Amino acid sequence: xxxxxxxxxxxxxxxxxxxxxxxxxxxxxxxxxxxxxxxxxxxxxxxxxxxxxxxxxxxxxxxxxxxxxxxxxxxxxxxxxxxxxxxxxxxxxxxxxxxxxxxxxxxxxxxxxxxxxxxxxxxxxxxxxxxxxxxxxxxxxxxxxxxxxxxxxxxxxxxxxxxxxxxxxxxxxxxxxxxxxxxxxxxxxxxxxxxxxxxxxxxxxxxxxxxxxxxxxxxxxxxxxxxxxxxxxxxxxxxxxxxxxxxxxxxxxxxxxxxxxxxxxxxxxxxxxxxxxxxxxxxxxxxxxxxxxxxxxxxxxxxxxxxxxxxxxxxxxxxxxxxxxxxxxxxxxxxxxxxxxxxxxxxxxxxxxxxxxxxxxxxxxxxxxxxxxxxxxxxxxxxxxxxxxxxxxxxxxxxxxxxxxxxxxxxxxxxxxxxxxxxxxxxx
Amino acid sequence: xxxxxxxxxxxxxxxxxxxxxxxxxxxxxxxxxxxxxxxxxxxxxxxxxxxxxxxxxxxxxxxxxxxxxxxxxxxxxxxxxxxxxxxxxxxxxxxxxxxxxxxxxxxxxxxxxxxxxxxxxxxxxxxxxxxxxxxxxxxxxxxxxxxxxxxxxxxxxxxxxxxxxxxxxxxxxxxxxxxxxxxxxxxxxxxxxxxxxxxxxxxxxxxxxxxxxxxxxxxxxxxxxxxxxxxxxxxxxxxxxxxxxxxxxxxxxxxxxxxxxxxxxxxxxxxxxxxxxxxxxxxxxxxxxxxxxxxxxxxxxxxxxxxxxxxxxxxxxxxxxxxxxxxxxxxxxxxxxxxxxxxxxxxxxxxxxxxxxxxxxxxxxxxxxxxxxxxxxxxxxxxxxxxxxxxxxxxxxxxxxxxxxxxxxxxxxxxxxxxxxxxxxxxx
Numbered sequence: 001x002x003x004x005x006x007x008x009x010x011x012x013x014x015x016x017x018x019x020x021x022x023x024x025x026x027x028x029x030x031x032x033x034x035x036x037x038x039x040x041x042x043x044x045x046x047x048x049x050x051x052x053x054x055x056x057x058x059x060x061x062x063x064x065x066x067x068x069x070x071x072x073x074x075x076x077x078x079x080x081x082x083x084x085x086x087x088x089x090x091x092x093x094x095x096x097x098x099x100x101x102x103x104x105x106x107x108x109x110x111x112x113x114x115x116x117x118x119x120x121x122x123x124x125x126x127x128x129x130x131x132x133x134x135x136x137x138x139x140x141x142x143x144x145x146x147x148x149x150x151x152x153x154x155x156x157x158x159x160x161x162x163x164x165x166x167x168x169x170x171x172x173x174x175x176x177x178x179x180x181x182x183x184x185x186x187x188x189x190x191x192x193x194x195x196x197x198x199x200x201x202x203x204x205x206x207x208x209x210x211x212x213x214x215x216x217x218x219x220x221x222x223x224x225x226x227x228x229x230x231x232x233x234x235x236x237x238x239x240x241x242x243x244x245x246x247x248x249x250x251x252x253x254x255x256x257x258x259x260x261x262x263x264x265x266x267x268x269x270x271x272x273x274x275x276x277x278x279x280x281x282x283x284x285x286x287x288x289x290x291x292x293x294x295x296x297x298x299x300x301x302x303x304x305x306x307x308x309x310x311x312x313x314x315x316x317x318x319x320x321x322x323x324x325x326x327x328x329x330x331x332x333x334x335x336x337x338x339x340x341x342x343x344x345x346x347x348x349x350x351x352x353x354x355x356x357x358x359x360x361x362x363x364x365x366x367x368x369x370x371x372x373x374x375x376x377x378x379x380x381x382x383x384x385x386x387x388x389x390x391x392x393x394x395x396x397x398x399x400x401x402x403x404x405x406x407x408x409x410x411x412x413x414x415x416x417x418x419x420x421x422x423x424x425x426x427x428x
Numbered sequence: 429x430x431x432x433x434x435x436x437x438x439x440x441x442x443x444x445x446x447x448x449x450x451x452x453x454x455x456x457x458x459x460x461x462x463x464x465x466x467x468x469x470x471x472x473x474x475x476x477x478x479x480x481x482x483x484x485x486x487x488x489x490x491x492x493x494x495x496x497x498x499x500x501x502x503x504x505x506x507x508x509x510x511x512x513x514x515x516x517x518x519x520x521x522x523x524x525x526x527x528x529x530x531x532x533x534x535x536x537x538x539x540x541x542x543x544x545x546x547x548x549x550x551x552x553x554x555x556x557x558x559x560x561x562x563x564x565x566x567x568x569x570x571x572x573x574x575x576x577x578x579x580x581x582x583x584x585x586x587x588x589x590x591x592x593x594x595x596x597x598x599x600x601x602x603x604x605x606x607x608x609x610x611x612x613x614x615x616x617x618x619x620x621x622x623x624x625x626x627x628x629x630x631x632x633x634x635x636x637x638x639x640x641x642x643x644x645x646x647x648x649x650x651x652x653x654x655x656x657x658x659x660x661x662x663x664x665x666x667x668x669x670x671x672x673x674x675x676x677x678x679x680x681x682x683x684x685x686x687x688x689x690x691x692x693x694x695x696x697x698x699x700x701x702x703x704x705x706x707x708x709x710x711x712x713x714x715x716x717x718x719x720x721x722x723x724x725x726x727x728x729x730x731x732x733x734x735x736x737x738x739x740x741x742x743x744x745x746x747x748x749x750x751x752x753x754x755x756x757x758x759x760x761x762x763x764x765x766x767x768x769x770x771x772x773x774x775x776x777x778x779x780x781x782x783x784x785x786x787x788x789x790x791x792x793x794x795x796x797x798x799x800x801x802x803x804x805x806x807x808x809x810x811x812x813x814x815x816x817x818x819x820x821x822x823x824x825x826x827x828x829x830x831x832x833x834x835x836x837x838x839x840x841x842x843x844x845x846x847x848x849x850x851x852x853x854x855x856x
Binding site: 019031035040041046047053077078079110111112116138157159217278280284285288295296301303306308309315345346347358360394 | 733
């Protein structure tokens with residue numbers, strides 16, 4: 001091993017990336033996982049599925065890099081060229097790799113599929129290549145060393161790449177002494193914007209310790225805050241920074257690592273042996289879907305109602321016709337009756353209800369697109385709140401489904417303080 | 429102008445992209461806008477904010493490309509290096525550019541801000557550079573020609589880039605006659621794998637016309653098949669290929685462009701003035717969520733039921749206790765009663781019902797994880813089918829929700845032929 005950092009480069013291939021049809025998130029994933037292992041990516045090159053171009057790029061890169069991750073082009077179709085290119089650059093023929101054939105056979109058998117020629121193409125690997133296991137997909141990864149450069153070829157399908165990266169990063173980290181003291185704490189938050197969070201931290205901590213790198217990753221609906229240190233000696237500083245963040249953002253922190261709001265809510269329900277139901281209008285089943293995506297959700301979630309029309313709000317949830325006539329479907333009284341109706345129909349312990357105007361149509365001067373009423377609580381206490389969150393339909397549904405789960409999380413934890421987004425998103 | 433396509437390359441800079449903290453969507457935006465103007469991007473390179481690396485990359489690229497779009501590094505901070513690098517590569521000094529200064533003064537005045545030194549750095553451009561207007565941000569773009577290569581430097585802030593790209597793409601298109609004949613047909617399919625589709629095409633059309641580029645984009649749940657031609661003269665060949673695909677895949681084609689299954693189902697319902705309801709167990713609200721993500725879905729979708737537990741299947745949908753006891757929740761009789769119950773409760777015209785074992789737990793020898801029963805139909809006819817689709821929980825839910833929508837699409841269209849995935853995914 002050298003002491004200098006490894007020169008790691010990425011070669012991404014795919015016409016769909018070059019055309020802009022697909023946004024490449026794979027290279028960010030690789031950089032993140034490598035970063036967590038203390039390894040930096042030096043350069044990345046992206047080209048379409050073109051033999052001459054790919055070959056020139058890989059040849060050139062292999063003379064400069066210590067390690068190349070090739071991503072994409074492992075599939076069964078004629079525009080999947082990676083094995084062919086690597087063989088050409090290494091100056092070896094393609095040959096059927098028994099381990100890859102066995103993997104394909106198992107993969108097809110498990111799915112009751114016939115192994116066809118197109119699939120079998122995926123077992124033709126450069127002579128001398130080593131198989132890298134793909135626990136999810138049909139195409140195995142493979143690697144070989146050309147000159148002094150190690151080349152690892154990985155699949156373009158994001159979840160297959162993700163599954164393969166863990167072991168690769170771990171193995172590299174074990175050989176990268178600079179990575180050994182590295183430690184990252186990731187905190188999941190909901191209801192904070194990146195620039196707001198940055199401003200609050202800057203105001204509160206003018207002299208942020210330089211040894212603790214602060215990072216943000218804004219997603220929808222959650223935002224991650226990351227505290228990275230490069231040396232084990234800085235763990236105290238990292239812990240101190242974490243306490244500072246907990247002090248500043250407190251109840252906006254959902255949990256550590258990859259914790260999702262739905263996971264946290266189900267965890268809190270499980271601790272109480274309790275169950276939750278949902279009555280959704282504008283979020284249209286998304287809260288239920290977020291909950292049921294979590295393995296084991298059946299313990300805490302038995303019933304959800306998507307009640308889009310007024311007639312269904314009445315017949316399925318027992319919302320009063322007069323309440324609808326007097327207040328409209330997007331109103332405090334209706335959303336409260338939806339929550340109570342769902343509790344009664346499902347015999348669940350807790351309920352979330354949402355009714356709003358997701359757009360693009362349906363807004364009025366009094367209730368513009370983005371207006372929503374939320375209700376949450378139990379048989380004894382139903383709380384309600386109106387917000388205005390005027391973003392596009394899909395984002396509106398995502399943020400409001402998450403807000404419903406967040407209010408349930410706060411209710412279960414007994415947090416009475418209002419989240420920041422209540423003030424930011426309140427109706428005028 | 430040459431007749432060969434322009435060799436267009438992108439150079440992206442930014443530590444936040446290299447670390448994976450930010451996913452680069454700018455290069456997709458550039459490629460899309462250029463694609464619409466008939467221009468392809470040939471290659472892109474991404475590096476961090478490092479003087480030596482950026483300079484080497486830009487020098488090398490300028491000897492090969494006709495046009496380089498540099499993105500990022502125009503801001504006011506010390507890690508914004510683009511102007512300095514371009515000056516070095518062109519062999520000219522940086523100098524204050526009056527038009528850039530004027531832009532900054534106006535920008536600051538409009539916002540009641542003081543023009544400071546950090547901002548003024550943004551007016552230091554390579555001698556001889558031409559300003560490219562930035563209608564949104566403080567940093568102007570700029571361009572110059574080095575050797576035979578035209579280099580345009582653009583801001584990394586996405587909405588500033590977007591505002592600048594329109595005029596650039598329009599000007600390039602006006603000088604790119606080769607782009608005028610470009611045409612792309614995209615077909616959305618469900619139930620075909622990439623390798624199956626490729627195999628079927630290879631078998632049926634051994635001599636695929638080289639002027640019609642065939643591309644696949646496998647997503648979950650849909651797969652896109654793309655037919656691209658570079659010249660208007662090849663439109664007949666493109667049309668012919670399209671007819672071939674329609675002959676081969678027929679009822680697996682959902683529609684053109686970006687058509688989603690849920691959109692197509694809602695469209696068919698609208699044509700009939702009819703409505704649909706859902707009764708979901710293992711898909712947990714995902715079908716409802718896919719439907720309600722589409723604007724205007726309230727016309728055809730009023731009610732959805734997520735009935736996860738047996739008790740709720742009985743109380744909410746009226747499934748018979750005896751049917752559950754005799755067959756278990758994942759059974760033909762239960763899923764039929766779920767569909768009928770949902771039709772009755774919602775007064776909808778059509779229903780989809782799903783009950784299955786999403787995993788990772790809950791499988792048995794007789795009904796392993798991935799087993800599912802689907803029901804679809806109307807008051808007169810309920811059809812049912814069992815499939816085994818053993819993939820991870822999230823993908824299972826996505827594919828089965830889509831399969832439910834696909835069966836409803838086929839039912840509404842009166843397609844009796846079984847889709848390919850029925851044979852591939854059948855229970856043993």
